[in-house]
Amino acid sequence: xxxxxxxxxRVVELGVAWxxxxxxxxxxxFGAEVIKVDTVNFWQTQGRGMVARPTxxxxxxxxxxxxxxxxxxxxxxxxxxxxxxxxxxxxKLSMSVRDxxxxxxxxxxxRLIKISDIFIENNHPDTMPKLNLDYEVLKExxxxxxMVRSSATGLSGxxxxxxxxxxxxDAICSHSSxxxxxxxxxxxxxxxxxxxxxxxxxxxxxxxxxLNYRRRTGRGQLIEVAQVETGAVCLGEAMMDHSxxxxxxxxxxxxxxxxxxxxxxYRCAGEDRWVNITVTSDEExxxxxxxxxxxxxxxxxxxxxxxxxxxxxxxxxxxxxxWTSQRDHYAVMHLLQKEGVPAGPVMDARDTYNxxxxxxxxxxxxxxxxxxxxxxxxxxxxKLSKTPITIRRPPVRFGEDNEYVYxxxxxxxxxxxxxxxxxxxxxxxxxxxxP
Amino acid sequence: xxxxxxSDVRILDLTQYIAGxxxxxxxxxFGADVIKIExxxxxxxARRLRPFFKDEAHQEKSGLFLYLNMNKRGITLNLxxxxxVKIFKELVRQADVVVESFRPGVMAxxxxxYETLEKLNPRLVMTSxSNFGQTGxxxxxxxxxxxxxGMGGEMYSSGLPDREPVKNAETVSLYxxxxxxxxxxxxALLGSRLQGIGQHVDMSMQEALxxxxxxxxxTVMIAYQFCGEIxxxxxxxxxxxxxxxxxxxxGYVEIFGGxxxxxxxxxxxxxxxxxxxxxxxxxxxQANPALKEEFEALFLAWSMExxxxxxxxxGQAARAPVGAILTIDEVINDPHFNERGLFIEVDHPVVGxxxxxxxxxxxxxxxxxxxxxxPLLGQHNEEVYGELGYTGEEIARLREWGVI
Numbered sequence: 001x002x003x004x005x006x007x008x009x010r011v012v013e014l015g016v017a018w019x020x021x022x023x024x025x026x027x028x029x030f031g032a033e034v035i036k037v038d039t040v041n042f043w044q045t046q047g048r049g050m051v052a053r054p055t056x057x058x059x060x061x062x063x064x065x066x067x068x069x070x071x072x073x074x075x076x077x078x079x080x081x082x083x084x085x086x087x088x089x090x091x092k093l094s095m096s097v098r099d100x101x102x103x104x105x106x107x108x109x110x111r112l113i114k115i116s117d118i119f120i121e122n123n124h125p126d127t128m129p130k131l132n133l134d135y136e137v138l139k140e141x142x143x144x145x146x147m148v149r150s151s152a153t154g155l156s157g158x159x160x161x162x163x164x165x166x167x168x169x170d171a172i173c174s175h176s177s178x179x180x181x182x183x184x185x186x187x188x189x190x191x192x193x194x195x196x197x198x199x200x201x202x203x204x205x206x207x208x209x210x211l212n213y214r215r216r217t218g219r220g221q222l223i224e225v226a227q228v229e230t231g232a233v234c235l236g237e238a239m240m241d242h243s244x245x246x247x248x249x250x251x252x253x254x255x256x257x258x259x260x261x262x263x264x265x266y267r268c269a270g271e272d273r274w275v276n277i278t279v280t281s282d283e284e285x286x287x288x289x290x291x292x293x294x295x296x297x298x299x300x301x302x303x304x305x306x307x308x309x310x311x312x313x314x315x316x317x318x319x320x321x322x323w324t325s326q327r328d329h330y331a332v333m334h335l336l337q338k339e340g341v342p343a344g345p346v347m348d349a350r351d352t353y354n355x356x357x358x359x360x361x362x363x364x365x366x367x368x369x370x371x372x373x374x375x376x377x378x379x380x381x382x383k384l385s386k387t388p389i390t391i392r393r394p395p396v397r398f399g400e401d402n403e404y405v406y407x408x409x410x411x412x413x414x415x416x417x418x419x420x421x422x423x424x425x426x427x428x429x430x431x432x433x434x435p
Numbered sequence: 436x437x438x439x440x441x442s443d444v445r446i447l448d449l450t451q452y453i454a455g456x457x458x459x460x461x462x463x464x465f466g467a468d469v470i471k472i473e474x475x476x477x478x479x480x481a482r483r484l485r486p487f488f489k490d491e492a493h494q495e496k497s498g499l500f501l502y503l504n505m506n507k508r509g510i511t512l513n514l515x516x517x518x519x520v521k522i523f524k525e526l527v528r529q530a531d532v533v534v535e536s537f538r539p540g541v542m543a544x545x546x547x548x549y550e551t552l553e554k555l556n557p558r559l560v561m562t563s564x565s566n567f568g569q570t571g572x573x574x575x576x577x578x579x580x581x582x583x584x585g586m587g588g589e590m591y592s593s594g595l596p597d598r599e600p601v602k603n604a605e606t607v608s609l610y611x612x613x614x615x616x617x618x619x620x621x622x623a624l625l626g627s628r629l630q631g632i633g634q635h636v637d638m639s640m641q642e643a644l645x646x647x648x649x650x651x652x653x654t655v656m657i658a659y660q661f662c663g664e665i666x667x668x669x670x671x672x673x674x675x676x677x678x679x680x681x682x683x684x685x686g687y688v689e690i691f692g693g694x695x696x697x698x699x700x701x702x703x704x705x706x707x708x709x710x711x712x713x714x715x716x717x718x719x720x721q722a723n724p725a726l727k728e729e730f731e732a733l734f735l736a737w738s739m740e741x742x743x744x745x746x747x748x749x750g751q752a753a754r755a756p757v758g759a760i761l762t763i764d765e766v767i768n769d770p771h772f773n774e775r776g777l778f779i780e781v782d783h784p785v786v787g788x789x790x791x792x793x794x795x796x797x798x799x800x801x802x803x804x805x806x807x808x809x810p811l812l813g814q815h816n817e818e819v820y821g822e823l824g825y826t827g828e829e830i831a832r833l834r835e836w837g838v839i
Binding site: 002003004005006007008009018022023025026029030045050051055057058061062063064065066067068069070071072081083084086087088153154156157158159161162163164165166167168169170171172173174175176177178179180181184185186187188189190191192193194196197198199200201202203204205206208209210211212213215216217219220221222223224225226229230232233234235236237238239240241242243244245246247248249250251252253254256257258259260263264265266267272274275276277278280284333337340341342343344345346347348349350351352353356357358360361363372375376377378379380381382383384385386387 | 438439440441443444453457461465484485486487488489490498499501502503549567568569570571572573576577578579580581582583584585586587588589590591592593594595598599600601602603604605606607610611614615617618619621622623624625626628629630632633634635636637638639641642643645646648649650651653654655656657658659660661662664665666667668669670671672673674675678679680681682687688689690691694695699718719721722751754755756757758759760761762763764765766767770771772774775777786789790791792793794795796797798799800801
């Protein structure tokens with residue numbers, strides 16, 4: 001058997017929402033044994049749901065990504081089925097602990113840290129110190145530990161204590177000032193969460209870099225991923241334009257910031273169907289004209305070169321939309337691509353689900369889950385030629401691996417395990433009193 | 436200089452534009468010896484992209500290029516030349532990683548596909564970044580940042596219901612792809628280091644945006660299958676309140692409220708009498724449009740008397756998730772980012788000293804270092820080819836033959 005890249009590496013995760021869980025999932029995908037620690041008596045909001053036991057009425061009013069439990073029913077084990085949790089839950093193990101705030105829970109956690117290589121958490125900066133599980137403490141137990149702390153705004157600075165979701169960080173890093181419709185103010189914007197994605201990648205990336213260093217030197221370290229900063233470093237053009245020219249950029253909508261024109265999102269036939277088109281050269285412009293059947297307007301002087309097309313984009317957009325609005329969004333892509341013009345449909349979840357290209361590449365991976373049923377899980381971004389990423393385990397159920405972790409890894413005897421069970425550490429869900 | 440996490444890693448970087456160079460920059464920032472290989476005629480096309488220093492178009496003055504290629508060494512090499520290919524293979528023997536972002540099939544046409552390179556260096560990792568991956572019906576399709584974002588699945592639910600969907604800012608999606616590419620490359624590199632397995636990493640930008648580090652886009656894909664609903668497009672997170680961008684006296688704040696944060700939102704607003712009415716806590720309160728309208732009017736009256744920073748601070752004092760929508764200049768001059776040292780000064784031989792975004796994350800033992808500015812076109816030819824054993828005279832001849 002070919003070994004997976006991170007086989008033999010053990011990761012402990014205390015993650016919430018997207019960043020921490022997805023960072024740990026990336027390491028799990030690469031073969032690490034990731035153990036998610038679930039607490040029985042303390043409900044972490046957005047760990048496995050906004051609340052532990054949502055009612056059917058609550059779910060009915062929520063958007064799919066937070067309320068989209070299977071059939072919009074909470075089911076018997078709602079904490080195993082929250083779509084956000086399910087997203088980053090694959091390839092992991094779960095153990096349960098009554099409460100990390102209690103000495104016994106903390107002791108169990110330290111026993112796990114002692115035999116682990118990496119610890120990932122993305123809680124508020126105060127959480128770990130409050131639990132007395134800060135890096136300095138954990139280092140005593142496991143000297144070469146690699147600990148990744150990914151909080152919203154970092155472990156220092158005036159905003160250290162800020163409470164934020166990705167959408168607040170999107171605002172503070174200025175991404176929100178640079179996006180949205182050109183003719184609207186930001187109140188027309190939908191919240192987006194670029195720092196969740198970036199924070200997850202950077203946390204996993206940094207942890208793996210630290211593994212490379214540890215391999216060489218035997219030394220662990222503390223990694224800090226301030227999610228808000230992960231957004232700021234991805235605004236290179238705008239940052240450098242300010243540095244170089246004191247320019248303060250604002251939104252360009254769907255237009256290309258490097259001047260390709262036309263570049264936009266056009267209505268297609270059907271309900272709420274759209275296609276994106278970007279023309280980056282004269283050759284592509286000629287391809288667009290061919291695909292459209294060379295109507296007379298394409299010969300107009302005001303569209304004759306890159307600059308005039310850039311300057312007359314509004315007029316151009318109207319002509320293009322007259323053509324696209326008669327056609328299916330996928331048909332427009334194929335017609336234009338055939339003539340060498342960059343174009344692609346705005347894909348909703350149905351399109352992603354049915355897309356022939358993604359299907360042929362096997363991007364969506366069938367998963368069979370006890371509580372969620374059968375569905376296709378979006379795969380990894382990397383097709384590795386010799387150690388392909390597979391879904392070895394479906395998104396992990398609460399406490400699913402208690403026996404293995406407590407007995408085999410932590411060395412508790414059957415009697416001790418029974419005692420832990422009696423004390424409420426071993427559970428397949430949060431305590432009944434948690435709403 | 437102190438050792439860095441990747442001081443023992445050498446990377447050959449054939450990438451251009453944004454996603455690939457950001458990928459290799461992240462690795463260079465933490466010590467990898469990244470050798471950027473550019474075409475002798477004009478180099479990386481990003482050298483011709485704005486912003487330019489003092490708005491003067493010049494191949495050494497693109498702020499985009501300077502930012503994405505700092506910490507790398509730069510050489511020129513003509514891969515359409517047989518000798519150029521031979522020299523590249525010599526470089527491969529001494530490298531750990533190759534990253535390329537040509538159209539699928541180009542590396543094979545150059546005789547540099549993974550199967551060939553693997554024979555020279557069995558533990559080599561090669562990452563190929565392309566629009567839609569190395570296989571599949573869209574393999575040769577063209578794309579753009581806008582198109583990739585649209586095909587990544589999030590765009591559909593961004594914007595107003597009666598208008599066209601709208602994308603994220605600038606070229607953010609390509610940076611996200613770059614971050615994912617660095618992560619995937621690092622995973623494969625550890626496979627080489629820890630298990631002795633070299634391999635090829637095929638990375639599709641579309642797939643990276645659909646899933647690499649999942650966020651809302653992959654979640655809506657899962658939720659669609661669970662409950663059959665397509666995520667609607669509207670300017671909020673949920674139907675409840677307050678969510679999204681709200682005006683203040685001098686700009687906007689972005690709020691995440693709803694049921695979970697209701698008591699904190701009320702506290703932020705100074706616990707007005709009207710919000711103590713039990714109607715606000717009824718199970719259906721968040722889904723009641725009349726209550727939403729009433730709340731939003733009350734909120735607006737409060738927020739318009741304050742600056743966005745005041746609203747953020749008062750919200751945060753009540754532990755409510757509120758963030759001011761800062762502009763680029765406000766971020767660059769912001770006390771939080773500056774106290775934490777996010778921005779650094781880099782000295783470049785042509786444009787001089789400028790402020791750049793610095794480390795993407797903090798490693799306590801092996802910190803980010805700004806070791807060198809972005810290379811001038813072919814700046815390290817003598818140095819790198821010298822390390823391969825070429826003499827000054829031979830390097831001069833390579834130049835005459837159009838190889839470098």
